[in-house]
Amino acid sequence: xxxxxxxxxxxxxxxxxxxxxxxxxxxxxxxxxxxxxxxxxxxxxxxxxxxxxxxxxxxxxxxxxxxxxxxx
Numbered sequence: 001x002x003x004x005x006x007x008x009x010x011x012x013x014x015x016x017x018x019x020x021x022x023x024x025x026x027x028x029x030x031x032x033x034x035x036x037x038x039x040x041x042x043x044x045x046x047x048x049x050x051x052x053x054x055x056x057x058x059x060x061x062x063x064x065x066x067x068x069x070x071x072x
Contacts, residue, residue: 001065001066002067004062006059008058008062009063012052012053012054013056015047015048015051015052016049020044020046023043026040
């Protein structure tokens with residue numbers, strides 16, 4: 001449970017630090033025997049800052065909850 005909490009905190013901080021991720025995919029527009037035309041299409045994933053805060057808070061809560069159950 002503690003490892004999942006640490007991962008959530010790190011992902012929450014990453015979501016706050018990087019507001020969007022853009023990557024490119026290559027798609028084929030024309031494919032005839034001797035002629036091939038490809039183009040690159042951008043895709044953007046927008047990370048909402050609220051999701052980052054919620055993930056970080058949930059991760060911290062899981063870390064402390066794991067610490068309490070481990071000491072009893």
